[in-house]
Amino acid sequence: MRRLFTQFYLLVFACFLAAALLIGGVYQFTAERASNRYLEGLVQDFLDRFTQQMADVPASQWPGQVEDFGRRLHLTLRIGALSEQPLAPADLNFLSQGNILIVEDDATFRQRIPGTDQVLIIGPVPYLHFQHELHWLVLGLLILLGLSLAFPILLWMRPHWRGLQRLEAAAKRLGRGELDARAALPSKSSLATLGATFDQMASQLQSLIAGRKQLTDAIAHELRTPLVRLRYRLAMQEPPLAPKALAELERDLNAFEYLIDEMLVYSRLNEPEPALNIGTLELGQWAAEHLADWQAQGAGRTLELTGPPAPLYWQGDGRLLERAMDNLVGNALRHCRQQVQIALREEDGQAALKVTDDGPGVAAEAAARIFEPFVRLDESRNRRTGGIGLGLAIVRSIAHLHGGDVRLEGPGPGASFTLLLPVHSVTKRHQGATELP
Template sequence: MRRLFIQFYLLLMASFVVAVLLIGSLYEGTAERVGNRYLEYLVQDSLDRLSQELAEMPADQWSAHMTQYAKHLGMALHTAPLSAQPLEAEDLAFLAAGNIVLMEADDTFIQRIGQSDRVLVVGPVPYLSFLHQLRWVDVGLLLGLGLSLGLPILWWLRPHWRGLQQLVATAQRLGAGDLQARVSLPTGSSLAELGQTFDQMAERLQASIAGRKLLTDAMAHELRTPLGRLRYRLAMLASPLSDSEERAIGRDLATLEHLIDDMLTYGRLTQPGFRLTPGDWELVAWARGHLTEWQALGPQCRLSLVCDLAVLPWRGDLALLERAMDNLVANALRHARQQVQVRLQCQDEQIWLSVADDGPGVPAEAVERVFEPFLRLDESRNRRTGGAGLGLAIVRSIAQAHGGRACLLPSAQGAHFCLQLPVHLDTNGHATLTDGTSAQG
């Protein structure tokens, strides 16, 4: 609120000052100038007579005559050398023509006495001194008026700010997974229409996410039943299948089961309010222990592990990390020609678990979308390699749940996927409502 108030107040004050300056310049150019000119006319007549009288009498009588004349005029009078006056050439010419000159520095009028080298000085003139003092009063009044504008602005802005705070708080609750959060602003609020629109959006979002989860869960669970029946009936066939037919059917059934498992996992990871089960782990020994299991996913390729560290402590959900790395390694082994390399690193409080293969790689136009669910890259990673397009989406969701990211690093050959996770984190604070955009390394 402070920032919004300051911006609005400064804008109002700037507009106010500009308006005052315009009005002040207009006043100074008309009324004040006319008033000064009128005063000059009044003083001109008195000074003309006095200067003429002084020019006709000896200089030793000037003082007494000016004292008597000052009482009649009501202003101080004295003479001064012409050379001591701070005058420009045009002012001197103006004096030589018999005119008077206003000295704004000390609020006095001067007129040359005849053709002598002295001038008659009248003042300070009370009216001019009052005008100067009035300018400071005007400045003080303007400052006081400007400061007093802050109170009504604050009073007017406060209910708007409260409505905005409710919107922000509700948006934060929605982002944290509380789909029941609503703004519910009163009808009298100036932001009531915005709040109603926001609540309608939240309701549609809740219905969309709930419907998607319900559909995914229902499909996955419903598919498990016929799959179980198929396995049972295949086992009870009167005439047994050939080994090749049995292996083919087994692969198809395993693919369906894997798809169902991926759908359930992805639905659980993207569900609002999803929470991890964190623990403290050492990843170097864990990776070495899983190397044999990963190699079994693709025996036709050579799998190697590179780690420059003896130990690599980490806090997070190990079961989800295993799932993410299984997906990355299996994906690399499916598309590699000869070898896959798994590397563990630690940089800037970030753990990097990367998997690189020497396969055809990912097309440049698909780099931005490679972590999207159900994406199929038919040119290089076609359907014959298996998979349902959810493996990398699951990897990204697991990374985001830990406050990290999954990305595709530049590579001269093949694909180089990387899972970046914080070493230390609050693991229950990073679940997301919807799929974010993939980050490219």
């Protein structure tokens, strides 16, 4: 808000200053010049007569006449050599030609005495002093008036400023997941219409997210119950189904249950305020402990693990990290030809968990969409390998919750995904117990 006030104030002050300088320039060009010309005319008449009178008398009488005229005019008059005048060459040449020279620095008039190399100096003249000081006075008044503009501008902007601050605070709370945040601006506020629109949007957003959560919970309850009944009836089927038919039904039921599970996980990860159970893990040891579980997902395929060269500690939700790596490794095992490699290292202050397979890879034109939910790249992945297109979207959501990211390395043989997580946890949500189905 300070920036808004500063920009508005500087704009008003710049416009005022430009107008004042324009008016001052016009004044200086007209009134001041006319005043100087009038004064020069009066002095010119006096100096012409006086210098001519001095030229007609011997130089020995000059001091007396200078003193007499100075006393009658109430001004200081003196005589000096032309060559000793502290003037620029152009001014000396102008003076030597018999012209009257006004020197603003010491507020004096100067004119050469005809037929001599002497100069009559009058001053300092109070009027010239006043004109010289007037420039600084005008400049000081402009600065004072410019500063005084800040007070009325502040008074005018303060109500708007406070309203914008309340809107900003409510927007930040809403962004942090506090769905009950409202601006609640008073009706007399100039931003009341904007505040009411914001509050209405926040209410609709809260209702929408609450409805989605209710729908998700309903799906979890309503779909899991029929699955349990189907499994029970298959087990009690008389006569029993043929092993092949039973295996196919079990596979379809498992796929259906996996679909429900993935949708629930993705939905809960993208809630405004999912809780995280923060702990400290040494990633090399953690990966070694889970290697056997990952290997079980890919019978007949080789899974290699390359740990970090030094202990690599990370703070975050271990259960979510396990889910993310399960998705990456499981995805790689489904699509590889023979081998999957897992490498852990520290990269620019982040823990980098890289999973690489030797499969067909991902087409370059499809790489930008691969982390979107429900996206399946049929050109590079065979539909028979299973999956519903939520695995990588879940990995990205988990990475973002911990202040990290996931990226597809390329181009190269096979597909290579790197999960990047800050070594020191920079989570975007509150800590607590995370509930995953």
